[in-house]
Amino acid sequence: MFGFIKKSLNKTVEAIKVVAPKRKITFTKEELEDILLEADVEYDLVELILNEIYQEKVTRDILESKLLATLANAQYEEVQYTAPFVELIVGVNGAGKTTTISKLALRYKNEGKKVLLGAGDTFRAAAIEQLTLWAKRLDIPIVSSKQGHDSSAVAYDAIDSAKAKGYDHVIIDTAGRLHTQTNLANELKKINRICNKAHEGAPHRTVLIIDGTQGNSAITQAKAFNEMIGVDGIIITKLDGTAKGGSVFSIAHALNLPILYVGTGEQPEDLTPFDKYEFVSSLLDALFEEEEEKEEGKQELKELEKPQVTPSQTSTKQDNTEKETDLKKERLEEFLLKERLIYLKDISENVVLVNYSNTPVDTEIEYKNNQWNYIK
Ligand code: GDP
Secondary structure, three states: OHHHHHHHHHHHHHHHHHHHHOOEOOHHHHHHHHHHHHHHOOOHHHHHHHHHOOOOOOOEHHHHHHHHHOOOOOOOOOOOOOOOEEEEOOOOOOOOOOHHHHHHHHHHOOEEEEEEEEEOOOOOOHHHHHHHHHHHHHHHOOOOOOOOOOOOHHHHHHHHHHHHOOOEEEEEOOOOOOOOHHHHHHHHHHHHHHHHHHHHOOOOOEEEEEEEEHHHHHHHHHHHHHHHHOOOEEEOOHHHHOOOHHHHHOOOOOOHOOOEEOOOOOOOOOOOEHHHHHHHHHHHHHHHHOOOHHOOOOOHHHHHHOOEEEEEEEHOOOOOOHHHHHHHHHHHHHHHHHEEEEEEEEHHHHHHHEEEEEOEEEEEEEOOOOOEEOOO
């Protein structure tokens, strides 16, 4: 599995290389600003990330913890359900809905599940035809009707049939565009209601498909879908075809929704679970030197570690307060790195909310006697 995300970030890495052609062990905040903007991280988020970095020279570990923090809030929670698991797929036309439905279907089928498709985008004849073609190709049954027919009826029939025949998974396509936004909102709400009527608790997951090549401009559209129907997770398609991979951070941050998978190509196999660690580390590999290379750069680090005090500095009361604040910030960075924690926010002057980087658990740490520690 490892490597698909890295490969699909090739174009984003090429864009980064234009502003950062040489890998280094540290970057200045100004350099990082250019790099993040070039990768299409939204301006406000770039500022937020950089404002939380206190060092002028930024190392890989520091940037890694800040980037992971932007993806930290969005965790997908599995729901309890009685089979079949009903999944509703929403998103604008062209985002990659049909292709992604096929990819998901193949994935579930390969896991040994019995899958059924519902061709719920009855607004477009091409959508019904395309999904039917995929269903044939993957040898997966599909429930469909003619163009212009009621899409909720298709959803109902698909779920009903899956229940009767003991299927594990139903994936239902929906329209990406109708005559007006209100029509679309009403239609999606109706499908939602009918799914629940056909099978209590359904849909168990509503997934929004976002076209990765749109970068940050997809955010407004995604927010609109979330307001219309309530989205549980996102799939970002065409990551392989875009230089705007950094928008993944902005999308996750702006919507506060988990990214379930990313599309890494046009074939049914090209769907990869989104691993935030692999994603962040692939981008950082393009910027920072490897461990062995670090040896050569050790001298540079030593220079950094030297106290940056000039003889002309007078130790006024104000200087001391500034030094204490700097020490507190430095110790915080050290503690976060040592404990593999992600900074979330300041709770009070000496208490900070953090997150264990491998889990959805938040906890508080406190600054006392010149040291950061967990609050007992
Ligand atoms: P829909 O209108 O939302 O159903 O979109 P389609 O599924 O028809 O996809 C639109 C186009 O995007 C098609 O040419 C797909 O092959 C292409 N596409 C979808 N997902 C990906 C992906 O992850 N990578 C690439 N390179 N192309 C994709």
